[in-house]
Amino acid sequence: MNARPASFHPYARLLHWSMAILIVAMLFVGVGMASTVSPLRQTLLALHRPLGLALLVLVALRLAVRLRHRPPPLPAALPAWQRHAAGASHGLLYGLMFALPLVGWAMLSAGDYPLTLAPGLTLPPIVPRDAALYALRRRAHTALALLLFGTVLLHLAAALQHAWLRRDGVMASMAPWRRRPGQSG
Amino acid sequence: MPTPEPLSAGQRTLRLTAIALIAGALALAFAASAGWLTPARLTPGRIVDALQGHDGLHPGFRRAHAKGVCVIGEFAGNGAGAALSKAALFAAGARVPVVGRFSTGGGIPDAPDGRVVFHSMALSFTLPDGSQWRTGMNHVPIFPVATPQDFLAFQLATRPAPATGKPDPARVAAYLAAHPETRAFMAWLREHPLPSSFANGTYYSVNAFRFIDAAGTARTVRWRMQPEAPFAELDKATLAQRDADFLFADLATRLRAGPLRWQLIVTLAGPGDAGNDATRPWPADRRELTLGTLTLERATLEDDGPCRDLTFDPLILPAGIAASDDPLLAARSAAYARSFTRRAGEPAPRSALARDPSFRETVR
Numbered sequence: 001m002n003a004r005p006a007s008f009h010p011y012a013r014l015l016h017w018s019m020a021i022l023i024v025a026m027l028f029v030g031v032g033m034a035s036t037v038s039p040l041r042q043t044l045l046a047l048h049r050p051l052g053l054a055l056l057v058l059v060a061l062r063l064a065v066r067l068r069h070r071p072p073p074l075p076a077a078l079p080a081w082q083r084h085a086a087g088a089s090h091g092l093l094y095g096l097m098f099a100l101p102l103v104g105w106a107m108l109s110a111g112d113y114p115l116t117l118a119p120g121l122t123l124p125p126i127v128p129r130d131a132a133l134y135a136l137r138r139r140a141h142t143a144l145a146l147l148l149f150g151t152v153l154l155h156l157a158a159a160l161q162h163a164w165l166r167r168d169g170v171m172a173s174m175a176p177w178r179r180r181p182g183q184s185g
Numbered sequence: 186m187p188t189p190e191p192l193s194a195g196q197r198t199l200r201l202t203a204i205a206l207i208a209g210a211l212a213l214a215f216a217a218s219a220g221w222l223t224p225a226r227l228t229p230g231r232i233v234d235a236l237q238g239h240d241g242l243h244p245g246f247r248r249a250h251a252k253g254v255c256v257i258g259e260f261a262g263n264g265a266g267a268a269l270s271k272a273a274l275f276a277a278g279a280r281v282p283v284v285g286r287f288s289t290g291g292g293i294p295d296a297p298d299g300r301v302v303f304h305s306m307a308l309s310f311t312l313p314d315g316s317q318w319r320t321g322m323n324h325v326p327i328f329p330v331a332t333p334q335d336f337l338a339f340q341l342a343t344r345p346a347p348a349t350g351k352p353d354p355a356r357v358a359a360y361l362a363a364h365p366e367t368r369a370f371m372a373w374l375r376e377h378p379l380p381s382s383f384a385n386g387t388y389y390s391v392n393a394f395r396f397i398d399a400a401g402t403a404r405t406v407r408w409r410m411q412p413e414a415p416f417a418e419l420d421k422a423t424l425a426q427r428d429a430d431f432l433f434a435d436l437a438t439r440l441r442a443g444p445l446r447w448q449l450i451v452t453l454a455g456p457g458d459a460g461n462d463a464t465r466p467w468p469a470d471r472r473e474l475t476l477g478t479l480t481l482e483r484a485t486l487e488d489d490g491p492c493r494d495l496t497f498d499p500l501i502l503p504a505g506i507a508a509s510d511d512p513l514l515a516a517r518s519a520a521y522a523r524s525f526t527r528r529a530g531e532p533a534p535r536s537a538l539a540r541d542p543s544f545r546e547t548v549r
């Protein structure tokens with residue numbers, strides 16, 4: 001059996017925190033732009049689409065890092081149900097990080113919206129044009145985003161619980177700073 | 186790993202409270218961004234609700250300009266626009282495919298054509314790099330309202346009362362008293378003739394946009410499609426006696442006989458011309474340029490045509506054309522998306538034109 005590291009690989013931590021900031025920003029930008037008719041909508045939409053696609057690239061990279069570098073084990077003292085809940089919620093977060101940008105792209109493809117990111121750069125549709133599927137995916141984009149926000153809230157609360165109540169090194173294993181040798185967090 | 190000092194009951198409560206407060210604050214901020222705490226926010230949903238409240242809910246159809254027909258053709262740039270906009274379709278010799286839709290205003294898909302309403306042309310140009318230019322234009326060069334807030338107020342004030350089926354005159358009067366720009370629009374409609382055909386109508390962008398040239402210089406413009414067919418007037422006195430689909434049938438018949446052409450003309454804003462007020466015409470002496478020719482070759486029913494399952498969002502623009510600061514534009518983009526999502530999610534019944542056997546003959 002491989003020895004498991006005490007903390008996440010630096011790449012994993014870098015990706016986790018940069019993506020955490022961007023994803024939370026995307027959620028706020030998304031619900032903000034979808035609920036207004038003000039010109040702010042256009043500004044936010046111009047941010048939302050390229051940023052969402054960049055996040056698709058980042059999550060693929062992140063999955064590769066995760067498959068190459070095993071994550072640190074959770075503390076042995078953690079009850080089994082919490083271990084399972086942690087695993088399941090991380091799986092869900094990965095699933096949603098892939099699903100949201102893919103559904104975003106697919107809904108625009110189905111709705112025959114050109115996805116022009118920059119002059120001369122128009123991405124091809126990834127699914128055929130289909131109005132009913134456009135409507136379905138547009139609603140799925142909202143539902144999945146709300147699910148993602150709910151899961152992130154629980155994830156945040158669980159992480160803080162590890163940091164402030166259990167103080168069992170889980171937060172430190174993902175902390176963006178370098179841990180001093182021997183420090184358990 | 187060393188076991189940390191146990192927490193006192195007080196410390197535990199404090200820390201748990203802190204976690205709950207942090208998560209709660211984030212949730213509250215999210216709700217605020219989404220407008221859930223401010224029901225007064227003007228959302229695209231409220232605008233589309235108002236359109237449905239005005240003309241009734243007709244599942245599967247556009248919530249405005251519900252009655253229409255698809256057209257197919259191409260646009261050829263003559264090179265004159267290249268100095269104003271770097272959009273590829275304005276280059277000399279450029280030819281791009283066009284899908285379009287002619288429609289009459291209002292949200293009732295079965296409404297007869299003989300009404301004093303907008304006659305409209307919507308177009309989607311596909312440029313060589315895959316980007317698109319979509320535009321929805323009306324035969325009236327000005328709009329009744331300047332802001333999305335007034336659009337909503339106007340829809341609500343002129344909504345038919347359930348008891349009479351007619352707008353409440355007192356509400357309409359109160360609205361009009363406060364809105365000289367809407368009165369000016371209504372006067373324009375009264376004083377100007379309706380074109381006798383879709384084919385001889387001029388269609389105006391109404392909103393201002395910006396053309397951006399290769400050097401990055403932006404100019405505020407409006408555009409129009411000017412027909413080659415000579416203008417003829419519709420007799421407003423006999424409108425109500427006309428066949429329900431006469432405008433669309435006339436268009437399809439003309440297209441069967443041969444292509445129809447329009448010139449794309451841009452008007453450059455002069456000093457002091459407002460780019461953010463669609464209710465105000467610009468003076469007639471402004472510099473104008475003809476940028477190319479639109480040729481429409483055939484019409485098809487929207488039921489199986491290429492124009493139904495997309496939306497002519499006026500902010501789908503190629504490089505070289507950009508939004509102005511007209512507040513209607515973002516509202517249009519948002520409301521068209523909402524209308525599109527709603528209708529696309531509903532089963533689409535056959536259109537009025539598809540159910541009209543004599544019309545079907547003309548598009549065969």
Ligand code: HEM
Pocket residue numbers: 012016019020021023024066071074086090091093094097152155156159160170171172173174
């Ligand atoms: C908002 C503040 C956040 C905090 C305090 C936080 C904290 C943490 C911590 C402490 C871990 C390590 C858990 C372990 O050892 O198993 C972790 C893992 C993880 N976090 Fe977060 N996180 C936050 C936001 C997010 C967001 C927004 C996402 C994505 C939507 C996310 C996705 C993940 C995933 C997928 C893992 C599993 C490890 C991996 O493969 O990357 N986190 N987080």
Ligand code: HEM
Pocket residue numbers: 023026027028029030031032033034035048049050051052053055097100101102104105108115141142145146148519522
């Ligand atoms: C991590 C990735 C993404 C997240 C978290 C996200 C989140 C959201 C949220 C929360 C909304 C508002 C939904 C509503 O209130 O109805 C939204 C709307 C939208 N998103 Fe995304 N999104 C992501 C990626 C994308 C991508 C990649 C695209 C397109 C390429 C996209 C296109 C859109 C569009 C067009 C809307 C609707 C705007 C409107 O018409 O009002 N999203 N998104």
Ligand code: HEM
Pocket residue numbers: 232233236246247248249250253286287288305306307321322323328332333336389390391392463495496497513516517520521524525528
């Ligand atoms: C805030 C102001 C406006 C709102 C809320 C509004 C709303 C709408 C909606 C909801 C649709 C149906 C879209 C769809 O389902 O695809 C529509 C269609 C249309 N609108 Fe507007 N509109 C506004 C201003 C204008 C203006 C200024 C013009 C004039 C140039 C215009 C011209 C059109 C045309 C031509 C169509 C039909 C497009 C087609 O054939 O699909 N609208 N409008």
